[in-house]
Amino acid sequence: MRQIVLDTETTGLEPSQGHRIIEIGCVEMVERRLTGNNFHQYLQPDREIDQAAIEVHGITNEFLADKPRFGDLVDDFLAYIEGAELIIHNAPFDVGFLNHELRLLGGDHPTLDAVCSVVDTLVMAKKMHPGQRNSLDALCKRYDINNSHRELHGALLDAEILADVYLMMTGGQGALSLDAGRGEGDTAGERIQRLDSSRPRLKVVRANVEELALHQQRLDMIEKGAGSCLWRRMESPESADS
Structure with missing residues (x-):
């Protein structure tokens, strides 16, 4: 199974008000193993970024001045996600913005649901933890995932953190960790072992x-x-x- 954990940063909250995507971050997992084949790009939105948004992600118009536009990389992006299962926290937000960008290009560009399937980890978390806070920060705290390096939002950083959260929510790598040798103050998030994609598959020996x-x-x-x-x-x- 090929899964892509995806996050975006934007100029504001509503594509219907002309807001645009300014960062796309994707982390690839194959058979629940991080491969290192990530997709990350900052984008020139051709409009001003809301000050409230800058306070969240720290990305400015000056920084984006020389960055490509969504149309410059749309083919690479669609080829990267094609056939995968997208893992997104609060998927309607990111999917809505991505489909808005695709519509703005016109032509025969497909919508996201025609290219891949989508899993919303916010919906998953609400079912697993009803009545509790289920933001990405809250889930990191609940699953003991270290996100102390996350001072501002960033699409690639948040996608990497969400990959750890998703694996923990679905009984992933951390569930098999042993406490032997665990030092005081260690967290489950720090004990998650990301296996190298070149590691050979385990040999299955069947009974004769x-x-x-x-x-x-x-x-x-x-x-x-x-x-x-x-x-x-x-x-x-x-x-x-x-």
Whole structure:
């Protein structure tokens, strides 16, 4: 499975008021492993950035003056996300802005839902933690993910943090960590091990006929001694239907 964790920064809150995307940050995961094949770009929006937005992300018009426009990289961006599952926190915001940018270009550019599927981690978090705060900062605190380096919002930084949050929310890498050797003050977020994409896949060794027969003999012994065998109950069709 190929997943892209995505975040954007914008000139303001509403594309209907002419606001534009000024930063796109994407982090790629394949089979729940970070690959390092990221997509990151600042964009020239051809309009002023709201002061309230600058206070959130710190990006200024002066900084963006020499940056490309969305139309300059749209083909690269669409090729990068095509066929992937997008992981976004508060997806309607980012998807709305991206579709707005695609509409502004005209032509035959597709909308985002025609290119890939979208998972909204805010919706996930609300179902998992009803009645609680579910901002990205709140989730980092809940899952012990260190985001102390996040003084301002940034699309790539927030995508990297959201990747850690998503893995923790869905029983990812941190769930298998052992506490042995853990120093005082360590956090689960700091213990998440990002495996190198070049690491070979684990070899699957399947049981042969003789080993399967020995396994059945062991189950017979358990069933005879205990009166029932949980393993066989789990394997039975009746158990699967219940």
